[in-house]
Amino acid sequence: MEVFANEYPDEAWVVRAALGSAFVALAIGGLMGLIQTLHRTGFYDSLISNADYYTVLTLHGVAMVLLFTIFFLVGFFQWAITDSLGRKSEDIRITKLWYGMMVLGSAMSAVTILGGFVDSGSLSGVEADVLYTFYAPLEAHPLYYMGLAVFIIGTWIAGFDWFRSWWAWKKENPDERMPLRTFMVLTTMLMWYLASLGVAISVVFFLIPWSLGIFDSVNSLLTRTLFWFFGHPVVYFWLMPVYMMWYVIMPKLAGGRLFSDPLARIVFVLFLVLSVPTGIHHQYVDPGIAEGFKFLAMTNTMFLLLPSLLTAFTVVASIEHGARQRGGEGYFGWLTALPWGKPAFTGMTLAGLMFAAAGFSGMINAGMSINYLVHNTLWVVGHFHMTVGTAVALSIMAATYWFLPKITGREIFSRRLGLAQVLLWFIGMVLMGNAMHRAGLAGVPRRTADPTYDQVIYDGAYGAIGELRFQIALGGVLLSLSLVLFFAHLVLSSFDIGERAAATPDSIPAPLSGPEQAPKVLDNIRLWTSIAVVLILITYILPLASIVTDGGGWLGDSYGVIVAEYVLPAVSSTIDIFVGVVA
Amino acid sequence: MNRPGPVGIALVLAFAVVAVIEFRTVLGMVGIDIAIGPYFAGAAILLVGGAAALFAVPEELTPESV
Ligand code: HEM
Ligand SMILES: [Cu+2]
Numbered sequence: 001m002e003v004f005a006n007e008y009p010d011e012a013w014v015v016r017a018a019l020g021s022a023f024v025a026l027a028i029g030g031l032m033g034l035i036q037t038l039h040r041t042g043f044y045d046s047l048i049s050n051a052d053y054y055t056v057l058t059l060h061g062v063a064m065v066l067l068f069t070i071f072f073l074v075g076f077f078q079w080a081i082t083d084s085l086g087r088k089s090e091d092i093r094i095t096k097l098w099y100g101m102m103v104l105g106s107a108m109s110a111v112t113i114l115g116g117f118v119d120s121g122s123l124s125g126v127e128a129d130v131l132y133t134f135y136a137p138l139e140a141h142p143l144y145y146m147g148l149a150v151f152i153i154g155t156w157i158a159g160f161d162w163f164r165s166w167w168a169w170k171k172e173n174p175d176e177r178m179p180l181r182t183f184m185v186l187t188t189m190l191m192w193y194l195a196s197l198g199v200a201i202s203v204v205f206f207l208i209p210w211s212l213g214i215f216d217s218v219n220s221l222l223t224r225t226l227f228w229f230f231g232h233p234v235v236y237f238w239l240m241p242v243y244m245m246w247y248v249i250m251p252k253l254a255g256g257r258l259f260s261d262p263l264a265r266i267v268f269v270l271f272l273v274l275s276v277p278t279g280i281h282h283q284y285v286d287p288g289i290a291e292g293f294k295f296l297a298m299t300n301t302m303f304l305l306l307p308s309l310l311t312a313f314t315v316v317a318s319i320e321h322g323a324r325q326r327g328g329e330g331y332f333g334w335l336t337a338l339p340w341g342k343p344a345f346t347g348m349t350l351a352g353l354m355f356a357a358a359g360f361s362g363m364i365n366a367g368m369s370i371n372y373l374v375h376n377t378l379w380v381v382g383h384f385h386m387t388v389g390t391a392v393a394l395s396i397m398a399a400t401y402w403f404l405p406k407i408t409g410r411e412i413f414s415r416r417l418g419l420a421q422v423l424l425w426f427i428g429m430v431l432m433g434n435a436m437h438r439a440g441l442a443g444v445p446r447r448t449a450d451p452t453y454d455q456v457i458y459d460g461a462y463g464a465i466g467e468l469r470f471q472i473a474l475g476g477v478l479l480s481l482s483l484v485l486f487f488a489h490l491v492l493s494s495f496d497i498g499e500r501a502a503a504t505p506d507s508i509p510a511p512l513s514g515p516e517q518a519p520k521v522l523d524n525i526r527l528w529t530s531i532a533v534v535l536i537l538i539t540y541i542l543p544l545a546s547i548v549t550d551g552g553g554w555l556g557d558s559y560g561v562i563v564a565e566y567v568l569p570a571v572s573s574t575i576d577i578f579v580g581v582v583a
Numbered sequence: 584m585n586r587p588g589p590v591g592i593a594l595v596l597a598f599a600v601v602a603v604i605e606f607r608t609v610l611g612m613v614g615i616d617i618a619i620g621p622y623f624a625g626a627a628i629l630l631v632g633g634a635a636a637l638f639a640v641p642e643e644l645t646p647e648s649v
Contacts, residue, residue: 340590341640416640419590423597423633430601438608467619471604 004083005409010092011082012407014099018075019400019407021103022068023490026393029063030483032056037432037476040449041469053449054129055116061132062113065388066151067106069238072396074102074158076241077185079407081162084181085169094161101154108147112140131447135202135227136220142211145203152196152203159189177515178523180261181248181508187268188240190529191233191275194536198229198279206555217556221288222547228282229540233275238388240271242395246315246348248508249402253345254338256322258511262518263314269522270307273532274300277539284371293543294368300539301366308359315352321512343418347398350426354433355391358383361437376447378472379440386433394425397486404493413492417485424482432475435468442468589639596633600626 005012035056038044048056078095082088089095115126128140134148162185166178178186206218206226251258258264280297283289320334328337339345361383364370374380401418405411412418442458442465444451458465521527548554587595603626607617 336587336591340594341588346590346594415642416637419593419640420634420637423593423637427597427600427630431604434605467608 003409004079004406008082008088011078011089011095014092014095015075015079015407017099018071018078018102021106022071022075022396023487025063025067025071025106026483027487029060029068030480032060032063034476034480036060037473040451041473042450042452043469043473045450050449052117054131054447055113055127057447058116058129058131059110059113062109064393065132065234065238066148069388069392069396070151070155071102073237073241074099074155076244076399076403077158077162077188079403080181080185080244081165084179085165087165087169089161090164090168091161094157094164098154098157098161101157102151105147105149105151105154108150109144110147112144112147115141133227133231134207135224136207136210136218139211140207142208145207145211149200149203149208152200155192156196159193162186162189177518180258180264180511180515181244183265183523184240184244184247184268186525187272187528188237190525191240191272191532192237194276194529194532195230195233195237198226198276199231202226202230215555219547219554219556221286222544222554224286225280225283225289225544225547228279229276230279231282232279235388236271236275238392240268242351242392243267243311245395245399246311246352247318249399250315250345250348251318251322252509253342253402254319254322255326256318256320256324257509259314259317259321260513260517261511261515262513262522263310264511265515265518265522267307267310267314269528270304270310272525272528273535274304274307276532277535278304280539280543281366281368281371284368285375288547289543290546291368293539296539298366298368300535305359305363308355312352312356318512319349341415341419342401343415343422344398344400344402346419347401347422347425348395350422351391351394351398354386354394354426354429358386358391358433362387374440376445377440378436378444378446381446382433382436382440385429385436390425390429390433394422394429397425398422400490404490408494410493413489417489417492421482421485421489424478424485428475428478428482430475431471432479435471435475439465439468439472444468589636593633593636593640596629596636600629600633603629 035047036053039048039053039056109128112126112128115123116129118124118126126141126143128134128144130138130140130144134140134145162182166182166186169182170178202223206215206223209215210218247258247264278297278300280289280294281301284294284298319338320328323334323337326337326339328334338349361379364374365380365383398418401412439458440446443456444458444465603622607619607622610617
């Protein structure tokens with residue numbers, strides 16, 4: 001057996017390219033993050049003007065949660081499919097095509113966002129200060145939405161590419177169970193197809209025509225609801241590859257084996273079924289949606305805790321097994337037998353720990369009534385920096401220390417440096433994340449360049465608000481330092497300064513309880529997808545219908561000149577002709 | 584229990600940094616206000632200690648180092 005990079009050089013190229021794109025986005029996003037923390041806490045606010053804050057924030061959000069996470073995902077999934085099925089891409093040109101489309105789409109959107117910094121010259125009208133949530137009434141340049149559409153279609157083709165590999169594999173191995181990693185990739189992609197449909201409809205049918213001036217207005221509530229149809233499940237798109245790392249890599253690093261393959265499959269099935277019909281929990285405060293629908297979304301959301309709790313159990317059980325294999329003993333003594341010297345292991349463990357903490361603030365967010373207390377405050381920002389910003393981002397960075405040798409054939413540069421980086425991220429995020437939560441409780445708003453406008457003093461915060469501000473800024477600086485270490489590490493590893501021998505190939509050990517223990521029905525992804533579709537119809541048909549019928553039609557108040565003067569007359573004369581022919 | 588290795592010390596100190604800073608807020612909640620200076624100085628010392636411990640981590644991983 002060879003190192004992945006040598007065994008599948010073409011696929012490894014795409015994986016490396018995707019990771020490279022992800023890390024470029026991370027670097028840009030990190031720089032914007034630093035600017036934001038220092039700007040809004042008042043420690044250094046002369047770099048940008050308040051008017052440019054949304055440009056920075058849009059770039060941060062888009063670079064971090066759309067580009068960094070998803071580019072990493074496609075690279076990682078390509079590896080997972082190729083390695084677990086043991087076969088090359090069916091057609092490497094398709095693999096390169098979807099990667100190319102994703103890059104093209106990102107570039108299109110990035111140009112429009114960057115245009116926001118330019119006030120004169122040829123780029124002066126090109127802007128996209130609409131944040132990564134991009135629903136109306138904020139309006140961007142059409143190229144921004146088109147870029148997003150191209151990017152998403154790229155991911156759809158990627159999913160198709162992976163399904164194709166599996167179909168081909170199944171033909172040759174009709175009696176074998178689907179490998180776990182393949183199962184995880186395919187369920188994740190099915191979830192993604194369902195989820196991204198909402199945003200695709202919003203972009204293609206409403207936002208693009210609107211930004212091109214074909215419609216004068218759109219129904220903001222409708223585009224907002226379609227965004228959140230996608231906006232909640234997208235968090236599982238970030239999280240599911242990370243769960244794959246926790247299930248597949250962590251037990252291995254701990255010297256053990258995955259505790260239960262069937263349990264892991266159940267978790268991914270639950271995500272497929274429950275991810276989408278929860279999006280309305282982002283709209284608890286939205287006046288256009290009836291309370292009953294919100295209650296339904298809340299119920300589904302609470303059920304979604306289950307797969308994460310199952311994951312916590314399975315992953316901890318697996319690493320405990322590993323620790324005991326390495327001679328660990330006692331109720332807690334086994335913790336000392338874990339490989340804390342490996343940055344990949346330590347980083348992912350710290351990420352998981354922080355995810356558990358963030359799960360608690362997530363339950364507050366998810367409660368329909370208590371959500372009113374924290375909605376649109378820095379609390380929410382604290383919450384998602386501990387989830388996507390750490391559970392996902394830190395796991396990705398940590399896993400890279402393990403993953404990089406597989407796809408480059410060279411060892412990473414230094415364990416110490418890796419450890420310093422993950423520990424620094426952890427400390428920085430505890431400071432920034434905690435202080436953001438507390439500032440939010442005091443009422444400090446999110447998405448605000450200068451939260452002290454009108455001399456608001458935010459009474460009632462535990463600890464002076466000035467201290468919270470300082471902790472946010474300090475945390476942000478430590479996080480940025482951690483990023484610098486991470487990139488330094490990548491550069492040093494790529495120049496092979498450490499001169500480590502090429503990584504020895506290794507494989508993922510078989511689980512303690514294997515797929516043969518899992519009921520066959522678990523692999524019936526058609527069934528699970530159908531259930532997911534039914535749940536989506538139940539939770540979304542009525543709210544969407546009421547938004548359109550009671551809330552201003554498909555397009556809000558007015559159709560606009562082009563539609564009124566050309567489209568509608570054309571439609572009605574076509575109908576007249578049709579009626580004439582039939583009669 | 585084994586004597587903790589450098590990695591263990593670095594980890595424990597990382598948690599300690601966090602605890603020291605957050606503990607001040609907890610004390611504030613029960614009405615005890617402590618000047619900010621000593622707290623951040625304390626945290627900084629722990630941070631430096633953690634960094635020093637990291638330098639003692641051997642690059643090649645041996646069973647003793649974990
Ligand atoms: C160097 C590390 C980072 C720093 C200093 C940082 C800082 C910030 C700050 C201060 C805000 C709030 C701005 C506001 O509401 O006015 C913010 C928003 C945000 N951050 Fe970060 N962040 C960092 C890393 C990350 C990472 C790793 C992710 C995700 C992978 C992330 C995702 C987001 C998102 C989605 C928003 C919301 C944007 C919006 O409201 O539209 N950040 N960040
Ligand atoms: Cu959500």
